[in-house]
Amino acid sequence: MKQAKMVKIQIWRSGLGDVPAGFKEYEVPWEPKETVLGALMYIYDHLDDSLAFRYGCRYKDCGLCAARVSGRDRLTCTTHLQDGDRVEPLRNLPLIRDLVVDRRPVAAAIRAVGLYPQPSGDGGITGSQEHYTRLAWCVDCLACHSMCPHVRYPLADPQEGGFPGPYLFVKLAQAQAHPANREDRLPDAARLGVERCLSCRDCGCPYGVNLQRDVFRFLARGKSWENEAREPAGSNR
Amino acid sequence: MKLTEHHYDVVCIGGGAAGLVASLEATAEGASVALVSKEPAGGGNTRLSGGGIAMDGEPEVFARDVLSSGEGLSEPALVKVVTEDSLPAALLLERLGLVYNKREDRIILGIRAGHGRPRTGHLPNDGVTLGRTLREAVIRQGLDLYDEMLAFDLLVPEGVMEGILCHDLITGEYHLFHASAVILATGGAGCLFYPQTDNARGVCGDGLALALKAGVGLIDLEQIQFLPFAITKPSSARGVYCGEPSVVGGPRGILRNGDGKPLLDMLNRRTRAEVAGVMWREMSHGRPGPRGGLILDLRDNLEPRPDNDAPWDSTRVNIILKTLLGGDCYRGEQPYEVAPTAHYFMGGIKSGTSGETRVPGLFVAGEAMGGIHGANRLAGVALTETAVFGSRAGKAAATYAAGREGDSPQGRDPVFASPSDRPAARFSGRTGGLVAEKLAELAAVAERRGTVPPVSIHRALGKILWDKIAGLRTEAGCESVLTEIAWLRKRLQEVRIPDTGPFNRPLWDYLEAEMMLPVAEAITLCARERRESRGAHLREDYPDPDPALAGRRIAVFIGPEGMAVRWEEVPQ
Numbered sequence: 001m002k003q004a005k006m007v008k009i010q011i012w013r014s015g016l017g018d019v020p021a022g023f024k025e026y027e028v029p030w031e032p033k034e035t036v037l038g039a040l041m042y043i044y045d046h047l048d049d050s051l052a053f054r055y056g057c058r059y060k061d062c063g064l065c066a067a068r069v070s071g072r073d074r075l076t077c078t079t080h081l082q083d084g085d086r087v088e089p090l091r092n093l094p095l096i097r098d099l100v101v102d103r104r105p106v107a108a109a110i111r112a113v114g115l116y117p118q119p120s121g122d123g124g125i126t127g128s129q130e131h132y133t134r135l136a137w138c139v140d141c142l143a144c145h146s147m148c149p150h151v152r153y154p155l156a157d158p159q160e161g162g163f164p165g166p167y168l169f170v171k172l173a174q175a176q177a178h179p180a181n182r183e184d185r186l187p188d189a190a191r192l193g194v195e196r197c198l199s200c201r202d203c204g205c206p207y208g209v210n211l212q213r214d215v216f217r218f219l220a221r222g223k224s225w226e227n228e229a230r231e232p233a234g235s236n237r
Numbered sequence: 238m239k240l241t242e243h244h245y246d247v248v249c250i251g252g253g254a255a256g257l258v259a260s261l262e263a264t265a266e267g268a269s270v271a272l273v274s275k276e277p278a279g280g281g282n283t284r285l286s287g288g289g290i291a292m293d294g295e296p297e298v299f300a301r302d303v304l305s306s307g308e309g310l311s312e313p314a315l316v317k318v319v320t321e322d323s324l325p326a327a328l329l330l331e332r333l334g335l336v337y338n339k340r341e342d343r344i345i346l347g348i349r350a351g352h353g354r355p356r357t358g359h360l361p362n363d364g365v366t367l368g369r370t371l372r373e374a375v376i377r378q379g380l381d382l383y384d385e386m387l388a389f390d391l392l393v394p395e396g397v398m399e400g401i402l403c404h405d406l407i408t409g410e411y412h413l414f415h416a417s418a419v420i421l422a423t424g425g426a427g428c429l430f431y432p433q434t435d436n437a438r439g440v441c442g443d444g445l446a447l448a449l450k451a452g453v454g455l456i457d458l459e460q461i462q463f464l465p466f467a468i469t470k471p472s473s474a475r476g477v478y479c480g481e482p483s484v485v486g487g488p489r490g491i492l493r494n495g496d497g498k499p500l501l502d503m504l505n506r507r508t509r510a511e512v513a514g515v516m517w518r519e520m521s522h523g524r525p526g527p528r529g530g531l532i533l534d535l536r537d538n539l540e541p542r543p544d545n546d547a548p549w550d551s552t553r554v555n556i557i558l559k560t561l562l563g564g565d566c567y568r569g570e571q572p573y574e575v576a577p578t579a580h581y582f583m584g585g586i587k588s589g590t591s592g593e594t595r596v597p598g599l600f601v602a603g604e605a606m607g608g609i610h611g612a613n614r615l616a617g618v619a620l621t622e623t624a625v626f627g628s629r630a631g632k633a634a635a636t637y638a639a640g641r642e643g644d645s646p647q648g649r650d651p652v653f654a655s656p657s658d659r660p661a662a663r664f665s666g667r668t669g670g671l672v673a674e675k676l677a678e679l680a681a682v683a684e685r686r687g688t689v690p691p692v693s694i695h696r697a698l699g700k701i702l703w704d705k706i707a708g709l710r711t712e713a714g715c716e717s718v719l720t721e722i723a724w725l726r727k728r729l730q731e732v733r734i735p736d737t738g739p740f741n742r743p744l745w746d747y748l749e750a751e752m753m754l755p756v757a758e759a760i761t762l763c764a765r766e767r768r769e770s771r772g773a774h775l776r777e778d779y780p781d782p783d784p785a786l787a788g789r790r791i792a793v794f795i796g797p798e799g800m801a802v803r804w805e806e807v808p809q
Contacts, residue, residue, distance in 0.1 A: 031471070034472060041472070044692065049692055050743070052739075055473075056280055056439070057438075059477045059557060060560075061284050061363075062280055064277075077473055077474065078560045100740045102407065103384075116376055116377050117373065118377075119333075119334040136336075136361040137362055139365055178336065179336055180334070
């Protein structure tokens with residue numbers, strides 16, 4: 001069997017088990033198009049099964065494998081591996097272990113603020129099939145949440161500085177854009193501070209949801225947004 | 238070892254469409270419900286699915302197609318239910334918030350292979366939308382979700398359901414759910430063939446193993462659907478489905494062996510079975526490619542020809558290749574290696590038309606259930622089945638639990654007794670003993686400090702199953718799998734769990750392996766026993782169907798002598 005090319009990868013270890021806290025370097029095989037997730041799986045299977053990371057589908061549906069790769073928040077399953085990559089957990093969420101963050105605060109906020117559609121059999125008042133379809137590309141990976149400079153939990157009182165971050169606005173936009181939605185959620189968006197996102201360009205969806213247009217401006221401007229929706233995408237990376 | 242106790246009427250294991258619908262319906266019937274899910278609920282194979290949902294206002298016509306594809310192994314009573322309820326179930330999903338692709342306010346119905354007419358609805362962003370929508374629905378309903386929680390033991394003292402034992406991946410704590418009804422909505426077991434599967438990580442047959450151990454039989458386990466084309470690299474995406482041969486092949490796609498010799502052309506006119514048959518033969522006895530698969534060459538599609546029906550644009554159908562293999566494969570300019578991938582278990586737990594099993598209080602819904610698809614599954618019917626039987630099992634479980642109201646397990650339990658004077662007439666009081674025994678066993682495993690990483694058992698099992706019983710099966714191949722399983726059982730006694738911290742995946746690997754080995758054994762026994770080829774089951778040593786076996790199926794169960802198989806007539 002021919003010798004595989006090897007590359008080095010640095011992975012954040014949180015200090016549980018026998019591995020001290022800090023970046024730990026591993027050597028993993030590389031071939032063209034190899035992914036960061038492939039490297040993590042190789043380490044787990046062959047080198048060190050105390051490394052904790054999540055994955056589910058291995059290609060872009062489950063949203064579980066997101067991490068910060070060399071400074072960018074990405075799904076590791078679609079991020080090509082490069083020599084010297086540094087892999088860290090997502091930010092703005094409590095850390096459980098190594099690359100595994102605690103998603104429960106986000107789930108709790110979704111429940112607390114009611115960030116889901118209120119569908120009605122009689123047809124909705126605020127949504128559109130086309131807009132909803134564009135928002136359906138969100139796979140809940142929380143990369144945008146990690147990019148946000150303003151996220152602050154708990155959300156209970158926005159006056160106290162609580163700020164939900166972009167992912168929860170995506171959820172709110174999905175609810176608002178749902179074709180059968182019967183409850184206007186723009187007051188919620190205003191209360192949670194969506195205005196702040198209009199002037200900030202720090203987050204972007206790596207998978208093509210146009211956050212500025214289809215989420216923030218939609219939630220901040222309501223009806224007047226409809227004319228803007230025809231403008232080409234592109235304000236996000 | 239910390240143990241938290243919960244009390245519910247109904248506990249549903251599995252957070253895909255079947256489990257989510259079952260939980261919602263059980264709640265609607267007034268039951269208190271917990272949904273326990275290995276991934277965040279709304280995940281699993283539901284989320285990875287193509288999002289096709291078959292529905293038909295004329296169930297008899299629909300049923301004829303399902304029965305015909307099942308090659309005599311589909312149970313007519315179950316098929317009747319799934320087809321009759323197909324439209325109501327599709328509309329139930331819409332009431333729960335599901336958005337179908339529509340034109341002028343009508344669901345757009347597509348025609349899929351094997352269906353006599355267009356009856357399959359689709360969703361924006363496919364299964365992701367189905368999973369997310371149903372998760373939103375259970376949260377809206379206020380249901381208790383236990384995400385990233387593994388159910389590894391059913392508590393069935395004296396043959397009646399009393400609860401389940403779980404492990405929380407995040408906290409590392411154990412949870413005991415007392416419940417008089419439990420719904421297994423755990424899906425199939427594609428990950429037994431890892432990495433050669435398009436299934437989600439956790440889909441490794443937990444429910445099948447739990448049912449077997451509880452004394453419930455499994456049927457048609459030899460019938461496993463493989464999709465012909467999955468990519469073979471990058472390593473993390475090996476097994477990820479890359480399209481139907483009839484679609485991605487285009488008019489002039491050619492399948493070649495590892496030496497470049499053409500094996501099959503006109504892929505757009507071939508059935509899945511035809512393509513898979515050629516592939517299995519070449520991969521077993523011919524010259525496969527460097528990764529064990531075959532080479533898909535789409536370059537002829539790009540040549541302009543006078544007889545081209547229409548310009549061929551592979552970029553509409555090869556979307557995943559763009560990211561994973563690069564632009565040249567995406568555009569069809571560069572051949573790439575493909576191999577079949579384990580997709581769906583037609584077989585599963587033996588049950589009645591409301592998902593009830595022979596164990597009182599134990600129900601099943603979704604892919605974990607057997608008997609509907611028989612020897613082949615039509616596209617789009619799996620999601621229909623999740624909604625139809627999720628709904629029926631959820632209602633039946635709630636009704637069953639209501640019938641046992643007043644039978645509180647509290648106060649009857651010798652180990653976890655809490656003061657209570659509520660009557661508990663039909664609970665055995667033996668649950669505590671079972672739990673204590675299992676937890677002591679796990680404590681010993683964690684202490685053992687052996688040498689075997691538990692994940693290596695998954696990988697060794699995946700390799701032998703792929704090598705010996707994925708494609709062309711033989712008597713000798715089945716025997717060698719059984720020998721390997723016996724060896725892996727021994728290895729499982731020598732595992733090393735690195736620590737006891739949170740997110741202890743190696744412990745899950747161990748608990749899962751304990752369930753995967755019996756399921757693998759059950760599949761292999763069925764594959765050995767069916768000495769003919771029928772549907773998805775291909776025997777190299779018995780290449781034709783045996784007329785004497787038509788309409789007969791294999792049940793596998795754990796008897797007094799261990800695991801055994803039994804032939805039975807498919808109920809008509």
